[in-house]
Amino acid sequence: MSFLDYFKSLKEPEHRLAWAVAIVADVLQIAAFPFFVEGAMSPADSLLDLIVAFVMIRLLGWHWALLPTVAAKLIPGADLFPTWTAAVWFVTGQQVKASSRDVEILPPGPAPDPRR
Numbered sequence: 295m296s297f298l299d300y301f302k303s304l305k306e307p308e309h310r311l312a313w314a315v316a317i318v319a320d321v322l323q324i325a326a327f328p329f330f331v332e333g334a335m336s337p338a339d340s341l342l343d344l345i346v347a348f349v350m351i352r353l354l355g356w357h358w359a360l361l362p363t364v365a366a367k368l369i370p371g372a373d374l375f376p377t378w379t380a381a382v383w384f385v386t387g388q389q390v391k392a393s394s395r396d397v398e399i400l401p402p403g404p405a406p407d408p409r410r
Contacts, residue, residue: 320376
C-alpha cells in the first residue's frame with residue numbers, strides 16, 4: 295500500500311490534519327537543525343514539541359504512542375528521526391485497521407423448526 299492509498303483510506307479529517315501537523319513539525323525540526331541542535335535544552339525545540347503534543351492530543355485523543363515520542367525529544371539528536379510522523383502513523387494505522395474490522399451484527403432471525 296502506497297502512502298497516497300493509506301492517506302486516502304483515512305476517513306476522518308482529524309487524521310489527515312494530524313498527519314500534516316506531524317510531517318510539518320518533523321520537517322521543521324530536521325531542516326532547521328541548527329535552531330534545534332541543543333536537544334532538550336533548546337527552547338525552540340521544547341516549544342514546538344509542546345505545541346505539537348497539544349495539537350495531537352486534540353486531534354487524535356490521548357494515545358500511549360505519543361508518550362515515547364515526547365520522551366524521545368529529550369534525547370539530543372533524536373529530532374533527526376521523524377518521531378511525530380511515526381507516532382501518527384502508529385495511532386492512525388491502528389484506528390484504520392480497527393474500523394475495517396467492524397462487522398455488521400444482524401438481529402437474530404426466527405429459530406428454525408426442528409421438525410423439518
